[in-house]
Each structure stands twice: as structure tokens, then as C-alpha cells.
């Protein structure tokens with residue numbers, strides 16, 4: 001049976017399960033050491049450097065590693081997970097694998113990741129946007145500063161990407177850090193009108209397939225007059241949501257689940273159509289390109305275009 005993905009504010013049960021799963025996955029008991037990842041990068045000649053303290057990592061940390069790695073793999077257009085058509089399918093695969101891991105630790109095969117409908121909060125007055133229930137100890141904890149309250153207060157950050165050098169650092173475990181609503185680039189959350197504009201786009205993606213392309217993917221990723229939508233939520237939260245290690249903040253998954261939900265809505269309206277197809281468009285972004293995977297089998301955009309075998313949105 002497929003999982004149902006719900007609004008995190010709509011179900012206390014889903015909220016609790018999500019937070020419990022985050023904590024459980026963050027236990028540093030994966031059997032993988034920081035030096036194992038550094039070794040893996042070297043052996044496979046991958047374009048990512050890693051340094052810092054030796055420590056055992058959590059399963060959660062492997063998702064951080066995966067995201068940073070994909071982001072560090074440049075393609076003719078964007079990278080293996082961003083700034084091109086692959087952005088939406090790659091993050092869909094990534095969330096599917098996280099959802100599966102949550103289901104395992106929760107022993108609940110029907111658990112679905114929750115989403116955060118950020119555009120609803122984007123309609124609030126600016127000063128209220130970072131003071132909603134979501135940023136309380138019952139949900140995600142503090143909107144600003146070190147997150148020490150509630151269940152997310154237990155989450156430890158161990159892998160951080162240096163935004164200047166791109167190096168992935170294994171650091172002394174510390175809390176998640178946020179700086180919500182203080183960025184001059186994104187003083188407010190995305191608006192409903194902006195989501196509607198992304199849904200109105202009739203083309204999924206098109207040439208030049210990058211941050212300048214006119215289409216649904218680029219509207220939703222948020223480069224057009226950016227930061228908008230997905231990008232804007234990263235910038236608005238700030239702190240750990242900034243660099244490539246942004247999945248360190250569980251808010252990352254709520255953001256991306258909402259992004260994926262909007263993409264689903266778009267496909268419901270315009271058809272399950274992905275561009276570019278086979279043998280055309282930039283390498284690594286095609287419908288039959290194998291996406292970069294650290295956990296689970298590498299899938300293609302074509303294989304995730306219809307997610308109904310895994311989940312549906314409520």
C-alpha cells in the first residue's frame with residue numbers, strides 16, 4: 001500500500017512520527033565512519049573533498065553526504081541534482097529513499113513524509129511568518145539561532161559543507177542553526193500567487209535548460225526573479241539551510257515534500273510529461289539519465305514520473 005503524504009499541520013500523529021523518525025535516523029550508529037566517506041570519494045575520484053574529525057555517522061548524515069555529493073558533480077547544465085530539469089526527479093528519488101528509511105525505523109510501512117505549505121504562511125504579515133506553530137517546540141523548534149527545544153533540539157549536525165571552498169567538513173556535533181526571516185534577499189516566504197504562476201506554466205522545461213529557462217521546473221526551483229519558491233524557502237530559513245549540507249535541517253524535507261507536491265499538482269493539470277526526452281537535451285538531465293544515488297538503486301526521471309507505487313498526496 002502506498003503512503004499518504006499530509007500537511008504537517010493537519011495531523012499530530014504524522015508530525016510525531018516524522019520527528020521521531022528524524023531523531024532515530026540521527027543516531028550515530030550507521031557503522032559508517034567519516035573516514036570511510038573520505039576514502040570512498042578518493043577511491044572513486046569524485047569531485048568532492050572531505051576533511052575534519054573522525055566519528056561514526058548516522059543514517060541521516062549519509063543523506064547529507066549524498067546531497068552534497070550530487071551538488072558537487074557539475075554537468076554541462078547545472079549539477080547532478082540542481083539548476084536543470086533533473087532537479088525535481090532527483091529530489092523525488094531522494095525523498096522516496098528517506099521515506100523508506102523512516103518507514104523502517106518507525107516500523108510503519110504506510111508512513112508518508114509530511115509537507116509544509118509555505119505559501120500559506122507567505123500570506124501572513126512578514127513579522128508573523130517566523131512565529132507560526134511550525135517554529136515552536138511542538139514542531140520544528142526555534143526559527144532563529146541554535147535549535148535546542150523540542151525533538152529537533154536533539155538533532156546533531158556532524159557534516160557541514162564550507163560554502164566558500166565546497167569542502168565537506170566532519171565537525172564536532174552541534175545543534176541545527178536557523179536565521180529565519182532575516183535575509184534581505186528573501187525577507188518573506190513565497191506567495192500563493194507565485195505558486196499559481198508556476199502551476200500555470202505549460203512547459204516542464206526547455207532550452208537553455210538552466211537557471212534562465214522558462215518553464216515549470218525553473219519557476220518551482222526558484223531561479224526566475226529569484227530567489228523564489230524552493231530557493232526562497234532555503235534563503236528565508238538561512239543558517240544550515242544555506243549550503244549544500246542543507247538537509248541537516250529537517251525543514252529541508254518539509255520544503256522538498258511541498259515542492260514535490262506542487263510538481264504533482266502540475267502534472268495532474270498538464271500531464272505526466274518530462275523534458276528533455278531520450279537522446280536530446282543536456283546529459284544527466286534526460287528522461288533516461290541515471291540519477292546519482294548513494295542509498296538505494298539509481299532511478300531515472302522516467303521511473304519516478306508516476307510516484308503512485310510509493311505515495312500520494314492528501
Ligand SMILES: [Cu+2]
Nearest residue numbers: 067081082091
Ligand atoms: Cu537539493
